[in-house]
Amino acid sequence: MPTIIEKNIVVIGAGLTGLTTSFYLKKNNADFIVIEQNSKVGGVIQTEKHNGYLIETGPNTGIVGHPEVTELFEELGNNCEIDLPGKEVNKRFILKNSKWEPLPSGLWQGITTPLFTFGDKLRILGEPFRKRGTNPNETLAQLVLRRMGKSFLDYAIDPFIMGVYSGDPARLVTRHALPKLYSLEQTYGSFIGGAIKKGFKKKTPREMKATRKVFSVKGGLSELINALYTMAGKENFILSANNLSVQYVNGKYVSTFLNSDGTDIIVKSNKLITTTGAFALKNILSFIDKEKLSPITNLPYANVVEVVLGFDNYDGFKPEGFGGLIPFVENRDVLGVLFMSTLFQKRTPDNCTLFTMFIGGVRKSNLFERTEAELKNIVEAEFMQLMKPSVFNPNLFKLFWHKNAIPQYGIESEERFKTIEMLKKEYSGLIIGGNLKDGIGMADRIKQGKNLAINCY
Ligand SMILES: Cc1cc2nc3c(=O)[nH]c(=O)nc-3n(C[C@H](O)[C@H](O)[C@H](O)COP(=O)(O)OP(=O)(O)OC[C@H]3O[C@@H](n4cnc5c(N)ncnc54)[C@H](O)[C@@H]3O)c2cc1C
Structure with a gap:
């Protein structure tokens, strides 16, 4: 008999x-249960x-x-301590002609950087005077070409998109993938003018809690997970x-699954909140016709392999900064490198150096299919050329495969959002x-997670 x-x-x-x-939900004393495979x-x-x-x-x-995000950490209190990196975090590198160039952070660096062409540097002066875009489905690549020029697309936006989305700016629609950038142009008519005007705009105390600060958690991000799990x-x-x-029977959701001991469990509920990819x-929403659901389930995802490398004796390019991003035009197998031991303290044995690299993504998806041995060879060759140590002798070398890692918000997004709204009306409580x-980032997930709980009544 099922439970x-x-x-x-x-x-x-x-x-x-x-x-x-x-x-x-727990804070609101809700009657709920979470089902996790x-x-x-x-x-x-996961932290290891x-x-x-x-x-x-x-x-x-x-x-x-x-x-x-700030509010969540305030509410978690002593159960979880945010870890903010040192000031090196503002230093980032972009690979150009196989050499790491600092991403400009001020006017002088912006003028002298070899990352962008002289023509595009002049062109950027005209950015505040260019017309607003009128195509709501404009891709990031189209937007940047229109406002800033090809070298900015190749050596600023493209590597950023590789780092965040493991994606392709020619396929991501700005309005969905980078809504803040889209609204900067739509609201103020310009990125530069908009950023300046926004900087002068008086913020409410709540708005001030949203910053560009990079965060992790003392002891690793699993500590955030553990704190949420315990407190929920x-x-x-x-x-x-x-x-x-799940079936929908007489206005109720009937979730059926097998427990770890092989027994059937049935959970009947008034509301169903899904948070999976x-x-x-x-498979989960089996009461909805697959064709009808397809605008949602067809969302493409990037597959990514994450590589963690630790060295007790590293003598290559000094990892003084957040990390390095690699434009697609540089034609490398690696998407980017994070300098983790520079960013956060107490994550390595004394005097050791820790890197995280990403391989694959939308434009190099074939790499995801390679064997561990093949990938390790690729990583070694790439690391030697990118970071130039005298030898490749990591004392930690781990690979993690992430299938369906990062969703790609492309042209089909509008249809997906419409379908979600339509299903919400059709099935009460779904x-x-x-x-x-x-949004795809952790901050977006925290914001959505909170809103799902608050708005589900
Ligand atoms: C490799 C990688 C690197 C990233 N780097 C960054 C970064 O540097 N910064 C950043 O902000 N964000 C980053 N992200 C994005 C960020 O990690 C995610 O947006 C966030 O963690 C996703 O959380 P989630 O709960 O929405 O999804 P998930 O973490 O995917 O959780 C979904 C859960 O649903 C469960 N589930 C799925 N199917 C079923 C089923 N049939 N029955 C029951 N349970 C099911 C899964 O097991 C899983 O536990 C990265 C993501 C990846 C994959």
Whole structure:
């Protein structure tokens, strides 16, 4: 006989989104349960310890981009301590002709940098006077070419997009992928003028909680996950839930799955909040016709391999900064390198150096299919050429495969959002969240997770 549970709200998925939702549901004394297929919570966020190194196997850092991030850390109190990097964080490098060039951070550097052509540097002076775009589906590449020029696309926006989306600026639609940039142009008519005007605009105390600061958590991002899990009440989670499938019967959601011991569990609820990736919904929302659901489930994702390298004796390019980003036109296999031991203290044994690199992404997806041995050879060759140490002798060398890692908000996004709204009207209490909308970064996930909990009544 299956075990039958009745709850007001079912949350599917215990990654950062589902955990944040659960944290706020618990604060509101909601009657809820979380169903997670993995044997541990956190989704792609996992911190591990190896050979005295503290490493992230998923995201490494976030940006405090929304007030909800600051508020969450305030509410977590002593249960989780934010880790802010030193001032080196503002120094970033871009690879040009196989050499790391600092990304300009001031006017003089902007004038003298070899990253951009002389013509585009002159062209940028005219940026505030260029007309606003009128195509709401303009891609990032089109937008940057129109306002700034090809060298800015190749050596500023493209590597940034490789670092954040592992994506292609020619496929990402600005309005969906970088909504803040889109609204800067639409509201103020210019990036430069808009940034200056915004800088002078008086902010409310809540707006001031949203900053561009980079964050992690003392002890690694899993500490954030553990704090949320504990404070949301571990008893409210069912882990290792296999073959989850939901039906909609007489206005109720009936979630059926196999428990870790092989027994059937049925959870009946009034509301259903999904926080999984779009690809998982095909099986979960089995009461919705697959064709009807396809504008959501067709969302493309980038596959990424994350590489963690630790050295006790590193003598290559000095990792003084956040890291280095690699434009696609440089034709390398690596998307970027993070200088983790420079950014955060106490993550390595004494005098050791820790790097995180990413391989694959939308434009080099074939690399994701390579074997571990092949990838290790690629990493060694790339690392020697990019960082130029005298020898390649890591005492930590780990690879982590992330299938369906980062959603790509392209031209089809509008249709996806319409479908989500349509289903919400058709099925009372169905709330589709997760990284298929509202942004891909950790800050976006925290903001959405909180809103899912607050707005589900
Ligand atoms: C390699 C990588 C690097 C990243 N780097 C950064 C970064 O540097 N900075 C940044 O801000 N963001 C980064 N991100 C993005 C950020 O990590 C994610 O946006 C965020 O962690 C996603 O959280 P989530 O809860 O929405 O999704 P997930 O973490 O994917 O969680 C979804 C959960 O749903 C569960 N689930 C799926 N299917 C089912 C099912 N059928 N039944 C039950 N449960 C199910 C999954 O097991 C999982 O636990 C990175 C992401 C990846 C993959």
